[in-house]
Amino acid sequence: MDLSYTPEEEEFRARLREWLTKVLPTLPAKPSPDDWPARRAYDLGWQRMLYDARYADVHWDASPTVRLIFLEETEKAGAPYVGANFVGLLHAGPTIAAEGTDEQRARWLPPILRGEEVWCQGFSEPDAGSDLASLRTRARRDGDDYVVNGSKIWTSHAEVADWCELLVRTDAEAPKHRGISWLALPMDAPGVTVRPLRTLAGSAEFAEVFLDDVRVPAANRVGAENDGWRVTMVTLSFERGTAFVGEVVACRRVLGELADEARRNGRWDDPALRRRLGRLNAEFRALWRLTQWNVSEAEASGGVPGVGGSVFKLRYSHARQELYDAAAEVLGEFALDLERRWVLDRLSSLAYTIAAGTSQIQRNIVAERILGLPKGR
Ligand SMILES: Cc1cc2nc3c(=O)[nH]c(=O)nc-3n(C[C@H](O)[C@H](O)[C@H](O)COP(=O)(O)OP(=O)(O)OC[C@H]3O[C@@H](n4cnc5c(N)ncnc54)[C@H](O)[C@@H]3O)c2cc1C
Numbered sequence: 001m002d003l004s005y006t007p008e009e010e011e012f013r014a015r016l017r018e019w020l021t022k023v024l025p026t027l028p029a030k031p032s033p034d035d036w037p038a039r040r041a042y043d044l045g046w047q048r049m050l051y052d053a054r055y056a057d058v059h060w061d062a063s064p065t066v067r068l069i070f071l072e073e074t075e076k077a078g079a080p081y082v083g084a085n086f087v088g089l090l091h092a093g094p095t096i097a098a099e100g101t102d103e104q105r106a107r108w109l110p111p112i113l114r115g116e117e118v119w120c121q122g123f124s125e126p127d128a129g130s131d132l133a134s135l136r137t138r139a140r141r142d143g144d145d146y147v148v149n150g151s152k153i154w155t156s157h158a159e160v161a162d163w164c165e166l167l168v169r170t171d172a173e174a175p176k177h178r179g180i181s182w183l184a185l186p187m188d189a190p191g192v193t194v195r196p197l198r199t200l201a202g203s204a205e206f207a208e209v210f211l212d213d214v215r216v217p218a219a220n221r222v223g224a225e226n227d228g229w230r231v232t233m234v235t236l237s238f239e240r241g242t243a244f245v246g247e248v249v250a251c252r253r254v255l256g257e258l259a260d261e262a263r264r265n266g267r268w269d270d271p272a273l274r275r276r277l278g279r280l281n282a283e284f285r286a287l288w289r290l291t292q293w294n295v296s297e298a299e300a301s302g303g304v305p306g307v308g309g310s311v312f313k314l315r316y317s318h319a320r321q322e323l324y325d326a327a328a329e330v331l332g333e334f335a336l337d338l339e340r341r342w343v344l345d346r347l348s349s350l351a352y353t354i355a356a357g358t359s360q361i362q363r364n365i366v367a368e369r370i371l372g373l374p375k376g377r
Pocket of ligand 1: 120121122123124125126127128129130131153154155156157206351352354355356357358359360361364
């Protein structure tokens with residue numbers, strides 16, 4: 001693994017920086033966190049700008065190092081986050097690229113890149129979260145369609161999504177991991193009902209999705225029928241392995257802001273606080289290196305991230321929570337009213353050890369698949 005940058009990569013970085021300096025001041029004001037249609041428009045608009053400047057496919061077609069440079073520079077410059085494009089760009093799109101047919105790639109990938117279509121993820125169900133393979137949403141074959149019945153929960157961005165990567169049970173008799181298929185569900189199909197769920201932070205970030213006799217063309221199945229669990233593992237490895245990468249850079253930026261604030265308000269004189277911030281700095285630097293290692297390994301093995309993503313996800317989600325705990329200490333009572341952002345970010349950091357597979361599940365994966373310990377029951 002070579003972690004140094006080539007002259008071409010440094011040139012890419014310089015060009016990107018220049019472009020960001022030019023375009024970021026032209027962006028419209030950020031919409032309110034609770035206004036999802038406005039957030040959708042804003043996030044798609046940014047994606048379109050990336051597309052027009054030929055940066056849109058950097059997550060898919062560029063080398064891992066170029067991708068990391070892109071994430072590093074956009075975060076440092078304070079460019080918009082992927083937002084509503086998270087699922088499409090960072091795990092549904094890469095899954096379709098890796099597992100879809102040519103027709104499927106041609107249908108679904110360009111609109112993601114052009115900032116025209118938003119995807120959501122319909123995996124979890126009320127009784128199938130950590131034990132995802134227990135999912136019960138049924139898909140019965142009827143001619144050229146599947147007829148889908150069931151419900152999904154915690155579906156982020158469902159309210160504003162055009163498509164959903166949907167896991168369904170296509171063989172109820174088979175062992176649970178073998179009877180699953182991965183479908184692309186059009187969210188405007190008759191029989192789809194979305195009921196938003198309000199979070200602790202006040203916004204309706206995710207939703208319940210009810211599916212009543214929804215007809216989905218069989219042509220929308222990615223991978224073979226009943227081979228959906230394998231396809232799911234591809235999706236999850238993108239979600240855990242590379243989807244949070246940009247946020248590590250954001251955390252390093254926040255840490256810098258906190259150190260500045262501590263110097264201003266006198267808390268910097270406390271050696272315990274300095275040690276705490278220093279340790280977090282080391283942690284995020286190590287996570288960045290781990291990320292580089294993971295993407296470089298993924299590249300070597302055909303583009304799909306490996307179980308190293310679970311190590312990253314586990315450490316990153318806890319480090320993020322520690323960062324916002326430290327923020328509360330640095331900002332003191334101001335953490336509550338200085339800027340609403342701090343409150344929301346601290347509350348949302350709590351979700352990171354649950355979303356994309358809980359910490360307990362990541363530890364099980366690390367124990368079994370990296371350390372070779374016996375399987376838990
Ligand atoms: C912010 C956020 C966004 C999300 N977005 C989406 C989305 O877009 N689409 C989607 O499909 N899902 C989404 N989820 C759902 C998420 O994937 C699930 O919440 C997660 O997988 C845990 O499932 P659960 O909530 O059913 O908890 P459960 O599986 O019921 O787990 C409850 C507790 O038991 C522990 N536990 C369970 N099994 C084991 C075990 N074998 N060993 C040790 N401990 C165990 C868990 O770690 C947890 O602490 C999101 C969740 C969050 C928080």
